[in-house]
Amino acid sequence: MYIFFVFFQAKPGTEHGPDALREGGLIKKLMGLGLDVHDYGDVGTPSHEDDHHFDLPVKNPKHVATASENIAADVYNVIKSGRTCLALGGDHSMAIGSIFGHSLAEPEHVVVWVDAHADINTPLTSSSGNMHGMPLSFLVKELQPYISKLPGFEFIKPCLSAKNIAYIGLRDVDPGERYIIEKLGIQSFSMSEVDRHGIKDVVEKAMHYLDPEGVKPIHLSFDIDALDPSLAPSTGTPVPGGLSIREGNYICEELAATGRLTCVDIAEVNPSLGNERDNLITVNSALSIITHCFGGRRQG
Ligand SMILES: N[C@@]1(C(=O)O)CN(C[C@@H]2CCCCN2)C[C@@H]1CCC[B-](O)(O)O
Ligand SMILES: [Mn+2]
Numbered sequence: 554m555y556i557f558f559v560f561f562q563a564k565p566g567t568e569h570g571p572d573a574l575r576e577g578g579l580i581k582k583l584m585g586l587g588l589d590v591h592d593y594g595d596v597g598t599p600s601h602e603d604d605h606h607f608d609l610p611v612k613n614p615k616h617v618a619t620a621s622e623n624i625a626a627d628v629y630n631v632i633k634s635g636r637t638c639l640a641l642g643g644d645h646s647m648a649i650g651s652i653f654g655h656s657l658a659e660p661e662h663v664v665v666w667v668d669a670h671a672d673i674n675t676p677l678t679s680s681s682g683n684m685h686g687m688p689l690s691f692l693v694k695e696l697q698p699y700i701s702k703l704p705g706f707e708f709i710k711p712c713l714s715a716k717n718i719a720y721i722g723l724r725d726v727d728p729g730e731r732y733i734i735e736k737l738g739i740q741s742f743s744m745s746e747v748d749r750h751g752i753k754d755v756v757e758k759a760m761h762y763l764d765p766e767g768v769k770p771i772h773l774s775f776d777i778d779a780l781d782p783s784l785a786p787s788t789g790t791p792v793p794g795g796l797s798i799r800e801g802n803y804i805c806e807e808l809a810a811t812g813r814l815t816c817v818d819i820a821e822v823n824p825s826l827g828n829e830r831d832n833l834i835t836v837n838s839a840l841s842i843i844t845h846c847f848g849g850r851r852q853g
């Protein structure tokens with residue numbers, strides 16, 4: 554039984570991502586794979602007028618906190634009932650709720666973070682104040698002494714250790730994030746490693762590192778900007794030199810083949826950016842990534 558949620562978050566335009574994927578035929582494609590799909594609809598996130606935090610340059614913290622709490626509850630319920638959750642963003646701050654909700658259902662899960670960016674800035678290391686650049690910092694136990702307590706985030710219990718995370722596709726990492734990655738020893742396969750070793754070795758190394766026994770539930774958090782901008786132009790922070798669709802599909806096929814892929818985030822599809830052709834290209838790339846997470850195989 555496959556379930557998917559749609560969420561929208563603070564970054565303008567990404568709230569239209571889920572509908573763009575629905576209109577692109579997502580449900581029909583997943584049902585065409587023989588899956589029992591249920592669309593749980595959008596997770597409501599009331600906006601907060603006074604949504605700024607005087608002490609820190611963090612944008613929309615209360616909005617993101619409310620959304621994250623709602624997302625966590627929904628993801629927990631779906632996974633607890635034995636289903637697989639597909640969470641559609643929305644910007645990548647959605648992963649605060651989806652990973653926390655997943656961890657409540659399956660505390661032993663590991664995270665494969667596919668992204669041009671590390672998304673592990675703390676409110677203090679962030680240069681933009683955008684929360685889509687911070688999700689992992691709210692979840693990683695080792696970082697908690699450095700995280701300012703933001704209003705509304707009291708519900709989150711840090712649920713990941715650095716050893717539970719592996720990055721694939723990095724190519725735009727801030728200095729503060731680079732420091733955190735090196736200090737915590739987070740396993741990261743940037744585009745340099747993808748070029749040097751090839752995607753097959755990268756996925757094998759990542760999974761062997763995260764789960765050598767091959768028993769843990771997997772959370773794939775896939776930022777569409779991990780793909781090359783030629784494949785995902787309608788996204789907020791594109792970075793040249795990204796994954797090919799073959800590499801993206803390969804990651805998803807391999808994780809799906811474990812039979813332990815339990816929650817998938819698809820983040821940062823933003824149809825308000827670029828022209829109609831850009832939207833179509835981006836949605837089709839996202840649909841390809843999704844279908845290869847849920848049984849679609851290039852060999853049929
Ligand atoms: N680290 C960032 C942050 O804002 O925190 C800064 N970066 C943009 C910045 C532009 C100038 C050159 C250095 N990079 C975007 C990233 C967040 C991406 C969020 B994601 O969900 O799209 O991954
Ligand atoms: Mn991201």
Ligand SMILES: [Mn+2]
Nearest residue numbers: 669670776778
């Ligand atoms: Mn990104």
